[in-house]
Structures are given as C-alpha cells and as structure tokens.
Ligand SMILES: Nc1ncnc2c1ncn2[C@@H]1O[C@H](COP(=O)(O)OP(=O)(O)O)[C@@H](O)[C@H]1O
C-alpha cells in the first residue's frame with residue numbers, strides 16, 4: 001500500500017464536497033451516451049493526454065457510455081511537412097489530394113487512433129479503434145464547398161460529406177463495455193476513403209446514437225467574440241451573425257456548424273470546451289461549473 005499523506009481537515013472537506021457534487025450528475029448520465037470529440041490541437045501535451053484518458057475511463061466506470069471521436073489536424077500537418085508538403089485549408093477543410101489522403105489515413109486511422117486506444121487501455125479502459133471503413137459504418141460522398149457566386153463550387157479533393165452513419169457497431173461496443181475510438185474517415189460507394197472533418201463526424205454520430213451530450217474539446221476557452229471574450233451560450237441566430245461578420249472563422253466554422261446541427265436534431269447538451277484545461281471533461285460532465293460555450297436551439 002502506498003503511504004497515505006496527511007491532509008488538513010479543510011482540504012479533506014473540499015475534496016469530499018467535490019465528490020458529493022458529482023453524485024447527481026452520475027445519476028443523471030448513468031447509461032447515457034456522451035460523444036467526445038478530442039481535437040488534434042488539444043492532444044499536444046503528454047500530461048493532458050494522460051488526464052484525458054483517465055477522465056474518459058472514469059466516466060465509463062461510473063456507468064456512462066463515452067464514445068471518442070478524434071481529430072489530428074496538426075499531426076497530419078507534421079507528417080505532410082516531413083514529406084515536403086504543406087497543409088492547405090479552405091473554409092476549415094483540408095484540401096486533400098490522393099497523396100495527402102494516404103497520409104491522412106496513416107495518421108488518423110493509424111498513429112493517432114492507436115495512441116488514444118492504447119492510452120485508454122493503459123488506464124484500465126477497454127478501448128477499440130475504428131474508422132468508417134470498419135463495417136462501412138460511415139458512408140460518405142465527395143464534398144464541394146460553396147464559392148463566391150451562387151453556382152460556384154470549390155473542389156477540395158477527397159474530402160467527404162457524410163451520407164449516413166450506422167449506429168449499430170458503436171452501440172454494440174457500448175453495450176459490451178468497450179470504449180469506441182473513432183477516426184473521421186468515411187467510405188465511398190467504390191470503397192474509397194474520404195477525409196472528413198472530425199467535428200462533423202462527432203456531431204452526426206451524437207445524433208444517430210441519440211446521445212445525451214456532445215462535447216467538442218479544442219484549444220480555445222470556447223467560442224470568443226470580437227473582443228476575445230468567451231461567449232458562454234449561443235443559439236443559431238447569433239452564430240449566423242458571428243459567421244457573417246467574420247468573428248467565427250477557420251476550424252471553428254465546421255465545429256460550430258456541427259454543434260448547431262446536433263443541438264437542433266435532438267442532442268440535449270452541446271458544449272465547446274478548452275481541452276488544454278486539466279480534467280476539462282470531468283469539470284464539464286460531473287460538476288456545476290460549466291466550462292466553455294454551450295450551444296442551444298433558438299427559443
Ligand atoms: N470566434 C472564435 N472563437 C474561438 N476560436 C476561433 C474563433 N474563430 C476561429 N477560431 C479558431 O478555431 C480554432 C479551433 O478549431 P481547430 O483548429 O479546427 O481545432 P480542433 O483541432 O480542436 O478541431 C481555434 O484555435 C481558433 O484559432
């Protein structure tokens with residue numbers, strides 16, 4: 001047994017009250033599905049990654065069904081740079097030629113996915129890694145972006161738009177106490193791979209699983225206004241305005257679009273939170289202190 005360090009009565013009382021605060025949340029979310037998007041920007045520091053893995057396993061141990069969807073944008077950029085290529089993004093989406101697609105599959109389906117699976121398993125979870133190619137559970141078709149004119153379309157290569165997600169495989173893993181860890185790769189009609197933005201996969205998956213919560217973990221405190229102040233609550237009409245005036249840009253565009261869709265389509269609670277804060281996930285799920293931005297339907 002490790003030696004037990006003495007703590008003051010005050011510290012002990014503080015710790016006990018935090019544990020007691022968690023109780024109603026544990027009861028409320030027992031057996032409920034929580035989809036967690038773990039952004040590539042939030043998975044840079046080893047200590048934070050360990051903390052994330054511990055938090056997810058804890059949620060599973062207290063009876064919730066966490067489902068992890070991960071990104072890996074910066075990790076893809078690193079490997080692209082090593083082969084002498086530069087990552088290029090339009091409206092928050094990576095321009096994906098066939099060589100880039102090979103690297104995307106290697107990084108998302110291989111390196112990043114297996115690292116998260118392994119971390120969760122080291123911390124006592126039973127994690128299983130999947131891409132949309134497994135059981136062909138994420139079907140996709142080529143996505144085009146809207147250009148300036150009404151008719152104009154921008155071709156960004158092998159980027160996918162989600163056609164459907166079959167919830168069966170993930171639900172089956174949940175019922176057998178596994179933690180699904182999903183890389184955002186879809187499969188087309190010919191069996192070809194598509195690169196899909198991870199926020200979009202997380203949002204759609206939350207919808208089809210009938211998830212109670214969708215948590216998007218990123219590298220900002222949440223959605224910020226023009227002055228850089230945190231916006232704690234957002235509705236579709238405010239978001240439209242923020243996008244139109246350019247306050248929301250880059251990677252935040254697909255993130256907020258996915259969050260809104262999920263909120264409108266029945267996911268009760270959708271949050272964008274700061275993955276750089278230690279134990280951000282536990283704070284969000286198990287305490288009274290909501291962190292980040294909550295996205296709600298218009299009243
Ligand atoms: N209004 C905004 N509030 C917060 N972040 C914003 C906003 N507009 C654009 N961003 C950018 O969006 C980024 C988050 O998206 P992204 O880089 O795709 O992260 P992730 O890898 O977590 O998906 C932030 O780091 C920030 O640079």
Ligand SMILES: CC(=O)N[C@@H](CCC(=O)OP(=O)(O)O)C(=O)O
Nearest residue numbers: 040071072073093094196197198
């Ligand atoms: C089409 C598209 O942009 N796909 C993303 C997929 C990874 C991702 O979404 O990663 P983050 O969550 O870390 O940003 C990409 O290639 O970067």
